[in-house]
Amino acid sequence: MTKPNTLLALNWKMNKTPTEAAAWATELKGQLPSSAATLAIMAPAIDLPALQTALAGSPVQYGAQDISANPSGAYTGEISAAMLLDVNAKYAVVGHSERREYHAETSQVVASKARAAMSTGLVPIICVGEGLEVRERGEHVAYTLDQLRESLAGITVASAEQIVIAYEPVWAIGTGKTATAADAEELCAAIRGALSGLLGEVGADVQVLYGGSVKGGNIAEICGQPNVNGALVGGAALEVGSVLEMVNALK
Incomplete structure (x- = not known):
């Protein structure tokens, strides 16, 4: 199996105004070294037009933190796929642990959004x-794999190359407990096995990310694990300096 390319998905959560997003992206663009990793900013939807302008000509990609399961219509407050495509977004996060917890999103809802x-x-x-x-x-393994299977409902083998999976150890967020590189590998390897079972050879090429307190000091060890293909980064994604630290650590 050839290991998929490394993806750093930078999740800003509910941070940065469009003005701040443009300034951040311009700063990053001016300092970004060549890297084997793909960078993608998961920004609030209101920031995406600013990123489209600021990142023009840059290899840095961007996407949304959520997406509606509906193509259009009377769904006040939701953002459709067509709206995201219109600002050249590439990605959409679905089923983030905060959406599952605070908005009661089930894996069935996640699958429909995917x-x-x-x-x-x-x-x-x-x-x-x-x-x-x-x-x-x-x-933890059985629970996460059940969640994975339910969240992939209706996704065919033919289209599965177009997905990314992110494992979040929710137990290590705000509990004082720390997930290790071995913890990341355990679940990402289990996810890889489940993907291969569900999707055959295609499952080996799906990017599997780890998300949980990733920063410059631990990203190389985490992403060096055989079944970890990158990271979904939270707090460390907010400052250009910490992003550059991660990029350089991976080089």
């Missing part, structure tokens, strides 16, 4: 992962 993204050519970054209670019961 299919909506794929139907227009967007690449969904499908997030899965277990909470602390599940981890402490030792059921």
